[in-house]
Amino acid sequence: MDALKQELKENLIEQLNLEDMSPEDIANDDMLFGDGLGLDSIDALELIVMLDKNYGIKLTDPKEGRAIFESINTMAAYISEHRSK
Template sequence: METLKTELKENIIEQLNLEEFTVEDIADNDALFGEGLGLDSIDALELIVMLDKDYGIKLTDPLEGKEIFKSIEVLATYITANRKK
């Protein structure tokens, strides 16, 4: 799962143009929204597209997304359990 976490960090930095961050800057349990990386609702949409494109996971429930996007740790666990690709 460590490889997946690193891959997620790299993808998030690239997809959301977070040039000020490196993989090492993002701890597995850092919040992705608010106090952590400071992502917003537009970023959430980008993450939803990334889940579909890269892992074959379609999110349709916004509340589910809110839970899944808490941290890299939570996101990686969800992907491991639900990935289609």
């Protein structure tokens, strides 16, 4: 699980061009959207593609993403349970 979380942080930084950040700057329970990392709805769409491409998880409604992408913890938990690759 820790490896997955580390991987998620690295992917997040690369996918979303968070140039000035390193994985250590993101705590597992940091809020990714809103007041936390400040991600927005376009980032959410980018993350939905990442779920599909890297883990074989297809979301059809962007609203589903809200709970999943709350933090690294919630993402990792969802991916472990639903991944197909």
